Amino acid sequence: DTGVSQDPRHKITKRGQNVTFRCDPISEHNRLYWYRQTLGQGPEFLTYFQNEAQLEKSRLLSDRFSAERPKGSFSTLEIQRTEQGDSAMYLCATAGALDTQYFGPGTRLTVL
């Protein structure tokens, strides 16, 4: 257990529905990252927060995706109008001063 928690661990939804995932970081970590991992691939970067500010967004983050980190603590990732291609493991990672990213267990999304 790295100290990063994610909820839910699994989500099954129908195409077109909206889903929201939550990440709770290690308390002293001010940097938070979202990644997406599909079968047979390494994680791919989606977005990055430093405290409450969203500083980087990948081209993978289409306009159906939105992320927030209010008050610089937990973060949410929302996918609107889900598509089957959104099926993946969504990973959250957090980092502190030493710049090592610690990953949560992930949320596995299945879009039917």
Next chain:
Amino acid sequence: AQSVAQPEDQVNVAEGNPLTVKCTYSVSGNPYLFWYVQYPNRGLQFLLKYITGDNLVKGSYGFEAEFNKSQTSFHLKKPSALVSDSALYFCAVRDINGQAGTALIFGKGTTLSVSS
């Protein structure tokens, strides 16, 4: 563009034998290099990192990695493999000439299988 290559999809070793999982990278500046391990249906666990200093880095569970700047490699090694080391291993790089906090670029992963 930054990239990481893990040339072997799978590495098979017998328990007690040494193991090597290969990684090469490409960055425009100087790299931060990382190894992570992933067990089925789990997140990634940090093993070790190279930032600066000694080219041989020691990490968790008896793993080590050697940074070779001329060959742009960062191979993961362990002197004596355990069956419990069987998992998926990822190499990752960050270009430290970018702003602090830039995301990691991951390789596709190498499955390590240790037989008893």
